[in-house]
Amino acid sequence: MRRSFEYWYPLDLRSSGKDLIPNHLTFFLYIHLALFPREYWPRSVRSNGHLLLNGEKMSKSTGNFLTLSQAVKKFGADATRIALADAGDGMEDANFEEKGANAAIMRMYTLKEWIEDTLKDEGLRKTQGEVLWDKLFEDEMNLL
Numbered sequence: 001m002r003r004s005f006e007y008w009y010p011l012d013l014r015s016s017g018k019d020l021i022p023n024h025l026t027f028f029l030y031i032h033l034a035l036f037p038r039e040y041w042p043r044s045v046r047s048n049g050h051l052l053l054n055g056e057k058m059s060k061s062t063g064n065f066l067t068l069s070q071a072v073k074k075f076g077a078d079a080t081r082i083a084l085a086d087a088g089d090g091m092e093d094a095n096f097e098e099k100g101a102n103a104a105i106m107r108m109y110t111l112k113e114w115i116e117d118t119l120k121d122e123g124l125r126k127t128q129g130e131v132l133w134d135k136l137f138e139d140e141m142n143l144l
Contacts, residue, residue, distance in 0.1 A: 014028060051093070082100075
């Protein structure tokens with residue numbers, strides 16, 4: 001049992017919702033600091049806001065609920081990422097807007113169309129094969 005404890009402790013991060021600060025997280029810190037030596041104390045604790053769906057609290061009982069898997073099936077991975085990134089961060093409640101995910105799909109489609117139209121332009125490149133700038137760009141992309 002000791003080996004298992006030492007494998008998992010100290011924990012690097014405890015992440016929880018802001019509603020648990022006055023109870024769970026406070027006692028989590030109190031108990032760990034009271035019972036364990038310093039080397040087993042938690043390294044960090046993070047708290048965040050809640051995730052809203054279209055401005056409303058998510059609730060299975062009201063039907064206002066969307067899992068990550070459902071969002072990816074409905075909007076695709078890229079549009080879901082964009083909508084989540086746009087939802088907000090920090091202690092404020094993040095708001096996943098389905099309109100925002102749909103708008104992301106349209107922006108990506110418009111970008112795809114623009115790229116395809118631009119690449120059709122015969123005067124775009126007069127040289128054959130890769131040039132230095134192509135190689136530099138590819139190297140930068142590979143570093144990402």
